[in-house]
Amino acid sequence: MSCALDVEGIMKGPVGHPFDRRSFLKCALASGAALGVSGVAQPAAATPSGAASQAGEDARFAVEAKFYQKQPNRKIKCKLCPRECVVGDKERGYCGVRENRGGTYYTLVHSRVCTAHVDPIEKKPLFHYLPGSVAFSLATAGCNVNCKFCQNWEISQSRPEQIPSEYVPPQRVAELAKQYDCPTIAYTYSEPVIFAEYLMDTADAGHAAGVRSIVVSNGYMQEEALKAAYGKMDAVKIDLKSFSESYYRQVVFGQLKPVLESLVTLRKMGKWTEIVYLVLPTLNDSDQEFRGLAQWIKTNLGADVPLHFTQFHPEYLLKNLPITPVPTLERAKAIADAEGLHYVYIGNVPGHPSQNTYCPKCRKMLVERVGFTASKMLIRKNSCPFCQHPIPGIWHV
């Protein structure tokens, strides 16, 4: 199915419409077939099933979590994300995919893939990482925030047992990536922070098979976990959802400061990182915020970090807002350009010239993109072929 490629981002489906939940599940089912795995449960019907419990199957996905502390009275404190959930026995953390069982904390989503597709790398978006290549992209259920605008809330805001999933262990992911000629595995769609253990094991399996790994994440993660998990990544895309703590508190249900700290940590680790900023009309689209964002990036990460201003489409709990006007995105880019950032893109607006890469020195176009495809790629030896100015990124396999 053509729609199988379109679960992430705004331009969804062959006619550009976001999927409803039913279509999404259909696509997930289709992808299950594409994976060569079978037995995906149909979405639950209104009539109760007399089928046996899935508890036995669920046990396959439960693996002791790596990042937590045991506490008195069989409680635990999660050390994966800054939320630091203190979770009592038989309870789950905010993410809904980690459960305290008698004082031991478990991830319930190891190898529990709810959706998997082969996507262009430009769709993540990563524009300075192997342009024109494809990534074997997967997700489990769950997320550690609750963005009111989430495009994939059907999976990110669900518990793993509520959506059809497949058992796909790390080695199998690596095999499938090879089978589909994907140089990269991408952890994406929901929030990879919450399946960190699976991501780490899969990255190891991938690297052993000669397949790289990238992650598309909110960066809302504790430093130790970030270093351990994303240290295994070859590139990272961070969704910086705003440059305002109040927005993070009210719209994202998270915090800005730890995300900024993650970006700095990734920089220190030398990870290739790109930033996406989804622009929501009236909520995070002021000149002041764009300027503050650009200044912070230039000061703390450097002028060469690609920044993508992307268009919002109404979804989930924010259906009352309009689509981001293109002039708003152009204003954001103009401000970031003026602050001295070298690679500022406009995303989710097909055909816009600002989705191409230009040399910051001679201004010639180096990578031309049409939709999610890199139609022209002129960079040679990590440099502009016209003026030899170095162009940062990972351009060649």
Add this chain to the structure above:
Amino acid sequence: MSTMHGGSRRDFLSRSLTGAAFLCAGGSMGALAAAEPVAAEPIAVGAKSKVVVARDELLRGTGATVDSQRMLALLDRAMQALFGGDHPAERWRKLVRPGETVSLKINTLGGRGISTNVHLVVAICERLQEAGIKASDIVVWDRDSDEMERVGFHVAIGGDRVQCFGTDRVGYEEELAAWGSVGGCLSKILTQRSNVLINVPVLKDHDGAGVTIALKNMYGVIHNPNKYHPNGCNPYVADLNMLPEIRSRMRLTICDATTAMYEGGPGYKPEHCWNANALLVSTDPVALDHTGWRMIERKRAEKGLKTLEAEDRAPHYIATAADAEHRLGTNDPRKISVIEV
């Protein structure tokens, strides 16, 4: 906790079937069908919210298990204090009418020891059938069938018997239901199998929310309750109960306080439980929660524990549920009439 494997109510399902057969054989169905049922009425302006606290110190006899006959009698006493009337069916007919589908939202998250008592549910089902509700139009449910079975409920699907299963068997609605700060997909048991919702929670401490009684039991109705535990579940509990799909169906809360827990919840901590041998019954879930919270505080004081407020986990969501934006009931003690029977 006690299960249905004791006394004369050895099997929940067969017991329910027996009840239905008895009603038909006795010919009372026709009489019930002819009766004029009256749904629970909103509280009149100026009237106090009634919360009945019915106790039976001999509920367990000499053993640890609840006696089923005494449980039925306790339920009848509580319902009489709330609705009046001389006959049990008469009281229940003020709440439900034949042809309605009635769901009982129980609470089984805490596992054996601190879950809704099976004998209580059996007693409610029996009275509902006497009031003219067909056994197959009654659904006993919680989030997960396995959790229900672990505490003594037997999954029953189809046939002319009380239905008993978790949302895991039917799933959640695809469309999002949203009010205020809450957005979630609702259990299809609520939306597709219930005209009437009877809330049958337990009375217990909750490490995050302070207490979990009636209002918070609705967390088991949505697919993403984990998202609504920050800030002591406030205002999320109140907002959730404002969802029209819940509010329009909610008729009564029967809180099982046979075993209650004053500390260490929501998981079962036997060292922090006490045999309250009580039921709390009300049509006002806010007043019931306020009353239950006071009971827990009294027990905490008796045990030398700090108040929940002092532990920075007072259940502020109860006040939110009563505020001008929600008006789900009252938390004002002057407007609550606690009737001890």
